[in-house]
Amino acid sequence: MPTLNMIQALNDALKVEMRRDDRVVVMGEDVGVLGGVFRVTVDLQQEFGSERVMDTPLSEGGIIGTAIGMALYGLRPVPEIQFADFIYPAFDQIVNEMAKYRYRSGGQYTCPMVIRTPYGGGIRGGHYHSQSNEAYFIHTPGLKVVIPSNPYDAKGLLLSSIRDDDPVIFMEPKRIYRAVKGEVPEGDYTVPLGAAKIVQEGRHVTLIAYGAMMQETLQAAAKAAEEGLQCEVIDLRTLLPLDTDTVVQSVKKTGRCVVVHEAARTGGFGAEVSAILMEKAFLDLEAPVRRVTGFDTPFPYSLEHYYLPDANRILSAIRETAAF
């Protein structure tokens, strides 16, 4: 099995699906001749031509609006937004249009499409190249939100997302685009949407994370193990719809939970997980659910290492939760 980084795995997924399904088209800024500023779409235009792999004008609203029209007509567009930080000019198209077509037409029209977009910090990109803005989309009924943390899942989840009949926001942790490598099967396979993965079993504290924060979370779990604390680590993979069963079952076992994300704290996904645990595992909780998150500040530049949760901050939360 080849060892790939996430960029290569995503590129492979796009090739597999474009060969299999001629409804799939790729579009976005710099995705064609250049192959994307992060090279995720490299070589696609050579193989599939410029009618299926389109360098678009510089307009996110235009990219997503046009992709919606294609999806309505029966194609399966996979538009790229160059950085999640630049998705906002398309917000209206995403939130009011793409997400709502099925509902508002009584199921007559749907938008089966996948918006791929790199997100997250840790690359010295400052406020406009680091945002982790998944919460806006999680708060939007009609969308699915997927965030892989490794090359194997990235490929399998992207294939599932393209085949899904609903619109998916597929957020790619650019910080680990190249840094994390793994074995990725050739050809076709899928990782189901809506299924979290228990990455490591443990009985003391459940750790919940996704995307680039899986790296920090696993490091924290390893440090906790040195102190005799066995953490159960869950990679959510799909945030919406959430695999509530896996999360609740784990916390019923451990009675303790720490949720980690790099997005700002207030109204972030950690709050949602915490609320679900209050509703479904209240009597099993031995400690309050703790959140380790980015701060409620804009994403900084020079001080990003303070902003981003790291293994030490997660470890402190594990200790406090365990000792509660």
Next chain:
Amino acid sequence: MVPEVAAEDLISVLSENGIADKAVDPNLSNADLLNLYRLMVFNRVLDERMVKLQRQGRIGFYIGSVGEEATVMGSAFALQPQDWIFPSYREAGAAFLRGFPLRAFLCQLMGNREDLTKGRQMPNHFSARPYNIVSISSPVGTQLPQAVGAAMAARYRGDDSISLAYFGDGTSSEGDFHVALNFAGVYKAPVIFVCRNNQWAISVPLNKQTASATIAIKAKAYGIDGVRVDGNDLPAVYQVTAAAAAKARSGGGATLIEAVTYRLSGHSTSDDPRVYRPEDEVAQWKGKDPILRFRLYLEKKGIWTTDEDAELFRRVDADIVTTLKEVEAIPSPPAESLFDDVYAQVPPHLAEQQASLWAAQKEDH
């Protein structure tokens, strides 16, 4: 008055070898010409130094204006100090022209403790309120409707101040561009839009950006004037902008200026243009270098010599290196500043988060 020309024509003053068309030469004073030349050279040398610095890992990123200096300097020079500038990310030259210190610029690149923007933004995204230059944002085009609003506010206040916004050719595809032109037309706002048409938006050439013959022509549909000028010809850019400024100031409304130029470098230090554009195209535009052309003009006027030129390049570089040494010693902003400026006052939930960061830091040590 803005010259009566079709939006397809290209206004110029200097030929490619620096010979001025006497009939249209704005005849700037020798002192101004020399000052503008020095500024362009300074900007060029700075950009080249900073790219090297990035390659050495001493700054994280850099985006410059190599090849576009005449567009930036010529237009900014046509403004008054009270006029507001809404930049994109390639107009540091306009700030230098207004006196923004090199040291302040370098501190911003470092994101250090002396940076006026407190290390909050990535390199080149400075902000210089004392010079009426607003904060630079990465999302392209957002500054354009803002410039219209500021211009309307200045008129409302009765101030003798107009706004000028810079943007790239690619940015003309964003909704904000069209919104801005429309508002500017409807409200007859005293605003100037300067499109640096450098032919490329990262890897996307202009012909994939728009099916329109020019950018300037787009002004027509919004009921404002559009002019197209050779962006590598400083006197021409100056002249066109000065006319647009006079018109705006006297209640004549907005102008869209398309300055035709070329991005001689990669998009930024993150980019390798060899993947997508032909070398001979770059070579061709190198022959139209705005600094070279302006130097030939000065030499023909007899106010500049090759010896002075060599000395200027040497001195400018030495100044940059000296200032660089000074600022590289300045430490990062203090960690507590992370929570400042989110709001006027730190609200309770942020105060709590700040305290938790201290607690975590103490544990670490």
